[in-house]
Amino acid sequence: MKNDFYTVASYEYTAEARVMQGKFMSQGIEVFLKDQYTVDVDPFISNAIGGVKLQVHLQDKEAAIALYNEFREYEVDRKRNRIICPSCNEDKVLIAPPKKSFLYLLFPFIEPKRYLCNMCGEIFKPNKD
Numbered sequence: 001m002k003n004d005f006y007t008v009a010s011y012e013y014t015a016e017a018r019v020m021q022g023k024f025m026s027q028g029i030e031v032f033l034k035d036q037y038t039v040d041v042d043p044f045i046s047n048a049i050g051g052v053k054l055q056v057h058l059q060d061k062e063a064a065i066a067l068y069n070e071f072r073e074y075e076v077d078r079k080r081n082r083i084i085c086p087s088c089n090e091d092k093v094l095i096a097p098p099k100k101s102f103l104y105l106l107f108p109f110i111e112p113k114r115y116l117c118n119m120c121g122e123i124f125k126p127n128k129d
């Protein structure tokens with residue numbers, strides 16, 4: 001079967017996905033939540049299957065990405081100021097995904113937090129303030 005869907009984001013919990021789904025729907029973009037029933041039945045399996053996927057029709061891909069980048073939450077520091085990318089000075093910064101190493105799976109707490117710039121892709125460590 002042909003895959004006509006694009007996964008915009010994935011969420012650990014259905015509730016989070018539903019918030020974003022509502023925002024997309026209000027902009028007239030049809031959204032599908034993949035695996036939400038699996039996650040709802042067994043929340044502990046969410047990580048293993050990659051969470052609830054927020055999907056759109058392929059023809060809505062560009063609009064959906066733009067919308068998602070507008071609505072998603074970006075990282076802030078302790079004073080609630082947006083984290084600024086040291087490379088491009090944009091304030092659209094996310095937590096970098098963990099390296100999926102064997103050690104990380106056993107001891108996720110030893111992986112230091114790193115940021116990922118959503119604009120230029122720079123990965124950097126938090127400032128020690």
Ligand SMILES: [Zn+2]
Nearest residue numbers: 085088117120
């Ligand atoms: Zn950047």
